[in-house]
Amino acid sequence: MSSKLETVGIAKRYGEAVALEPTDLTVQAGEFLTLLGPSGSGKTTLLQMISGLVSPSEGRIEIDGRDVTHVEPGKRGIGMVFQSYALFPHMSVWDNVAYGLRMRRKSREQTREAVDGALAMVRMSEYAKRFPKELSGGQQQRIALARCFAYRPSVILLDEPLGALDKKLREHMQAEIRRLHKELGATFVYVTHDQDEALTLSDRICLMNHARIEQVGTPVDLYDRPATRFAAGFIGHSNLLEGAVGEARGAGGEAILLAAGGRVPLPEPAQPGLKGCLLVRPEAPRLVEPKQGYFDGTVSDIVFFGSDTRVQLTLSDGSQINVRCERSLKPRLGDTVGLTWDPHRTTLLSA
Ligand SMILES: Nc1ncnc2c1ncn2[C@@H]1O[C@H](COP(=O)(O)OP(=O)(O)O)[C@@H](O)[C@H]1O
Ligand SMILES: [Mg+2]
Structure with missing residues (x-):
């Protein structure tokens, strides 16, 4: 009942x-x-x-x-x-x-x-x-x-x-x-x-x-x-990338967020000039070769979690982003890596 x-x-x-x-x-x-x-x-x-x-x-x-x-x-x-x-x-x-x-x-x-x-x-x-x-x-x-x-x-x-x-x-x-x-x-x-x-x-x-x-x-x-x-902060782990919505590159009309020196696609178009942050969960990014992703970072910490590895990357402006990696990937401290992800797995939060 x-x-x-x-x-x-x-x-x-x-x-x-x-x-x-x-x-x-x-x-x-x-x-x-x-x-x-x-x-x-x-x-x-x-x-x-x-x-x-x-x-x-x-x-x-x-x-x-x-x-x-x-x-x-x-x-x-x-x-x-x-x-x-x-x-x-x-x-x-x-x-x-x-x-x-x-x-x-x-x-x-x-x-x-x-x-x-x-x-x-x-x-x-x-x-x-x-x-x-x-x-x-x-x-x-x-x-x-x-x-x-x-x-x-x-x-x-x-x-x-x-x-x-x-x-x-x-x-x-x-x-x-x-x-x-x-x-x-x-x-x-x-x-x-x-x-x-x-x-x-x-x-x-x-x-x-x-x-x-x-x-x-x-x-x-x-x-x-x-x-x-x-x-975003209370539930799960989150990376919040601060920035502002910039002009779209090319014709598609997809807005771009200018983060710590990089251009990052948004999950959906947003008002140019809007200040906000992009929520990227640690499981969303993929590590790629330097210059092949949205931006590069330097591996500043690696923590073993059993089923996976948590890698901390430091970006050019000193901010940090945490990425969950498969164990088969073996980044080393000090390596420079590129980062990319599926934009639909991110969320834009306005300021
Ligand atoms: N009997 C009371 N007299 C005065 N303030 C109270 C009383 N009960 C709760 N509060 C206040 O109301 C707010 C919410 O409390 P509460 O509902 O117990 O929060 P939670 O359960 O989320 O920890 C708190 O700031 C608390 O100090
Ligand atoms: Mg209570």
Whole structure:
């Protein structure tokens, strides 16, 4: 069961301080949407207003078209999971998971079925009799998930739920959360400041910065077509080549960006004179012989990454560009190389 979620001009101020500017966001039924952004960008504020734990200064929240702005948290059909597991230490795992169902006055039979089902789903059935202190951090987080899933909310809000786990376990739990989202079919709104986590988990990402939405799109949209410098810098590795759009060479009408001494084709025509920067992801360039590419650079650093090699090139004006190379290519420190790429793999961002 899943619900469509919509915020309409929702905003939060604490005195003079703006925690969230008026924000419109739609999350489709069954979607996995991630709020991604640096610390303090308003992610938790937005999530807590959806849950009902924080009341908005203005705007409204709709679930399946129904205005729930003034509905109390327990009656919105929403489940929440936080970074701190907040399990009751004096209750067994089973009783922790049953808690929400008892609060909702479910029958004994319904409760037993739901708790056993939720524990099976997070693969913790054999731990039912233990107490929270007898579990690892990852196991406690599974119980927190089970407790939320047990009463089958149609919208589930998760605020940095894996933030306290180490990297290996976090990656494992990411795969688990993806599986659980599919199994439950509920609408998930997930908060993280970790771009890799957002890219791997989400159907769509809502990128936030300074109390507002910067860009909303699929992981591929945000990676391939970032709308702003902030988006380009926050997601993935990026080279930003500063310049201005110059006259096209020849008749084709294709505009050229004058970068650090080179002429570089643009992905699409742009206004001559426009100042901006060209985003070039490290995997786009190909290394060629000197003078055979758009411009030359000198190899100033080489870092081995296992599957590939990261090569840093210094250009004539002292700026740098990072290129991911296949291992078969063996540039050496101090070599001069040319650079070329498919213009359609780059993005022009205006200043
Ligand atoms: N209860 C509060 N009182 C005052 N300011 C708050 C309160 N909660 C959040 N803020 C401020 O609102 C901004 C957004 O916070 P938050 O939503 O927690 O960001 P995030 O979850 O993205 O790290 C921050 O500047 C924070 O200090
Ligand atoms: Mg937060």
